[in-house]
Amino acid sequence: MADLKAQIIEQLNLQEVAPESIGDDQPLFTKEGLGLDSIDALELIVLLQQHYNIRIANPEEGPKIFHSVRTMAVYITENQTVKA
Amino acid sequence: MWEADSALDLSDFLRAGYDRFSGQYPKFHKMDALSKLGWLAAEVLLKDTAIASLAPEQTGMVLSNRSSSLDTDLRYYATVKDFASPALFVYTLPNIVMGEISIRHGFKGENTFFVSPAFDTALMCSYPAQLLAETPLQACICGWVEVMEQQYEVALFLVENTQRNNSILLTEAALTALYQQNNSL
Numbered sequence: 001m002a003d004l005k006a007q008i009i010e011q012l013n014l015q016e017v018a019p020e021s022i023g024d025d026q027p028l029f030t031k032e033g034l035g036l037d038s039i040d041a042l043e044l045i046v047l048l049q050q051h052y053n054i055r056i057a058n059p060e061e062g063p064k065i066f067h068s069v070r071t072m073a074v075y076i077t078e079n080q081t082v083k084a
Numbered sequence: 085m086w087e088a089d090s091a092l093d094l095s096d097f098l099r100a101g102y103d104r105f106s107g108q109y110p111k112f113h114k115m116d117a118l119s120k121l122g123w124l125a126a127e128v129l130l131k132d133t134a135i136a137s138l139a140p141e142q143t144g145m146v147l148s149n150r151s152s153s154l155d156t157d158l159r160y161y162a163t164v165k166d167f168a169s170p171a172l173f174v175y176t177l178p179n180i181v182m183g184e185i186s187i188r189h190g191f192k193g194e195n196t197f198f199v200s201p202a203f204d205t206a207l208m209c210s211y212p213a214q215l216l217a218e219t220p221l222q223a224c225i226c227g228w229v230e231v232m233e234q235q236y237e238v239a240l241f242l243v244e245n246t247q248r249n250n251s252i253l254l255t256e257a258a259l260t261a262l263y264q265q266n267n268s269l
Contacts (some may be wrong), residue, residue, distance in 0.1 A: 013171070015113040039114075042170035050167055 001073050008069070011047045012040050024070045033068075041066060048072075052080050085128070094234050098124065105131075109188070116156040116175035117236070119184045122147065122229040125238040126185045133242060135189070135223055142222040144193030145182045146212050147240075149230040152178045152199045181229055193221050203228040203239065203263055209256045212243045222246065228263075239266040 005019040017034070027033030029041070036044075044066055048054040054076065056062065065075045088100050098120040102112050105127045112120060135143055153176050160172040174180065179197040186192065194215060198207065212224040227240035241262060243254055252258050 013113045014110065016110045039170050039174055046167045046170065 001069050004073055004076070005069055007047055007051055008044070011043050012036065022069060025068045027068060028066055029063075044072070048076070052076050054079050054081070094231070094236055111184075111187075114171060115184055116153075116159075116172070116180075118149075118153060118156065118178065118229060118231045119175060119181040121231055121236055121238050122181035122240070123184050123188060125227075125229065125240045126188070126225065129225065129240045129242055130189065134246075134248075135242070135244075138222050140190050140192035141220055142193060143189070143191040144212075144215055144219075144221045144224045145185065145191070145195035146198070146208065146215070146224060146226040147179075147182060147195075148198040148200055148204065148208065148228055149178060150199070150201055151230060151232040153180070155231050155233060185225070193224075194219060205256050205260045205263060208241075209254060209259050213254060216243065216245050237267075239263055 001024055002019060005022050008014070008022070009017055009019060014034075022034060028044075029036050041062065045056060045062075048056065056065065065071060086101075086104055088097050092100060094117055098117065101124045102109075102120070105124060106112065112123065115123060156172060156175045160169060160176050163169040163172060178199065179195070182195045182197060186195065196211070198204070200207070208226050208228075212226045215221045215224055223242060223244045225240055225242055227238070229238045229240070230236060239262075241259065244251070
């Protein structure tokens with residue numbers, strides 16, 4: 001999950017956030033959590049495509065997949081295919 | 085006030101300006117260069133003003149530049165053939181810089197962005213003056229914010245209905261003199 005945190009920071013340009021400061025279960029889209037917004041959500045979708053060759057088939061799954069770094073990691077593990 | 089190393093490229097210059105004049109505003113790092121430049125200039129311009137005492141609807145903006153958002157448009161276009169960048173796409177309009185300044189300072193007044201070949205002092209004098217006279221605006225940030233690749237220029241002015249100790253009367257000649265003074269620095 002450390003790699004995923006580093007990828008999130010790079011993709012979202014979170015220059016003042018250290019990977020170790022993001023909790024595995026910290027909510028990504030609440031003010032109490034990382035405070036990401038709707039554009040960040042789109043960037044996370046791009047991150048999954050770019051780094052893991054994963055396209056989200058059902059957009060309604062978004063809130064569940066992007067709840068935290070751990071939920072993202074689980075989704076990636078379950079859906080990752082070999083990148084073309 | 086502050087002089088950066090002339091060898092810095094625009095990105096590093098903007099980061100140095102952020103470290104010098106602001107900090108603690110992580111959204112800055114997500115902005116495109118045009119928004120960063122205008123946002124930083126507004127930080128400096130508004131630092132010691134009474135503008136925070138005005139109602140949100142009483143502060144507006146009239147900005148202009150030569151290249152619109154072309155610098156970011158080209159960067160966005162370069163991503164389209166691979167993965168179109170949502171973060172770049174939202175900056176493919178020149179008026180977004182005014183949105184970023186408004187969010188930072190809580191402004192909700194009227195704002196307008198003009199694209200013109202050069203800083204139009206006649207327009208930048210008459211239009212804000214008209215807004216102050218005929219709308220609820222009591223203050224208007226006006227000026228020029230231009231970015232194209234490594235070329236950049238910003239000159240912002242604060243026009244107010246209320247006369248302050250160090251203020252000067254808004255005339256075309258006065259604005260021209262201020263703008264030329266900025267260019268000579």
